[in-house]
Amino acid sequence: MTLPAQLPSIEVKTMFPSGKRFVFTGISCAILLVGLQAAGSVMGWAAEKEEAWIDPATKYRPDAGIQSFHVQRDGRTDTTKALQGMIDAGIGSIILPRGNYRITEPLVVDLDKVGCTSITGDGTARIVMAGPGPAIKFIGTHEGSADPKTVKPNVWHKQRMPLVEGIEIVGTHEEADGIEAVKTMQLTISRVVIRHVRHAVHLVERNRNVVISACHFYENRGVGVYLDDVNLHQINITGSHISYNAGGGVVSKGGNTRNIQISGCDLEQNVQNVLIDSGGTKYGTAEVAVTGCTLQHSGGPNSANVRFIGAKPEGERCWGLVTIANNILSDVETNVDIQKARDVIVTGNTISSGYKYNLRVEDSSNVVIGPNVLGRNAPYRDEDTCENGVLLRNCDDGTISGLHVHEVLRAGAGIILDKCRRIHVSGCTVLDCDNAAILLNEVEGCRVADNLLAHKNASGDKWQKIEVVGGKDNVIEP
Known part of the structure; x- marks a missing residue:
């Protein structure tokens, strides 16, 4: 034992009534310390280095990181096997520090085998998908609905809420996707950037209770959020930017889908920013809300900001329960397009710059169109x-x-009703529209009354408040 050049003095007061004190200085202090250390060793007092606890189920420390699995983050090394090994070890928390993680095959998270799993970062980690397929694929076994009685114990124990948060995924392969999920319960994707892939988020077969929030799905070849013929009830998409996706922003095709909530998002330049298409499927899509969003741009052929198609397989109108409210929509061929649907409300929106239509509703029933501003904004x-x-x-x-x-x-007019039945038009203001304010063509049992219809340059026969062509059993009052 090496002693320091100068040793402190130690004064010890005894516990006897006399209160006698002993002072140890110099070498006597050193002898005292050595003696105490020796006694501590005999009595088991000496501090030893704490051994890290190893989880017997995984054979790894619970805080095992990328170093334990030799995961490279230089952006050049193929680190697929290392990351897959980290997932398969079952540690659950896959934390990716700053760096570029190049992979060439999907990272498969088989939840029933590896248990509850999260893949997270602090916004500085990038996964580069250099091969085909999804960068991350979650596989669950949930076959039930959202009803708690249908959720098996293994789902709650091993599979609930697979989480991706705080990372970026970039594709360098033509067939690369971002995140795919099948048979999951409570998939949660938050603060994630996905670029240059085909589909950013691809939901297939069956999923329940999905949450996507505060994400950026940008410049992808396919769809931002793709509900691909999926049996899915309850998905909330909030506070996200979903832009420049060539196949659409949020797209649901086929399947059996209920409770799609899109709120507080910015969806731009996606050709069809929101497309819900039930055509050709038995169960269709219903219970859809698009609220508080900005939807705009592309303007190309067949472009739309919100397009809902509620047809059943025979092509007849069927599905609906749709709310489109309090949004800003502009700069596409058709801003709001409702086809073969029922039970739809469109209200509280600011809608402009529809290349053909600000609002088109065809082959539909029980549609309510409330206060909205539809027209043009001069500065544009x-x-x-x-x-x-x-x-x-x-x-x-x-x-x-x-x-x-x-x-x-x-x-033909500001508002056109063509071959409609039992439509009530009242309390509207229709101003400065070419040809007529309202055109009724072959309508039946409709009532049009109590509207303000005007044109600042109206003269002679060139403009009419209400033009009526054919029809029967109508009540028409300007």
């Missing part, structure tokens, strides 16, 4: 490109009230 200078039409064609049993329509150009 879209007079030569946008007609901004409002059309209901072959619809039954609807209500239009409090609608503000202005400057519909090159169309």
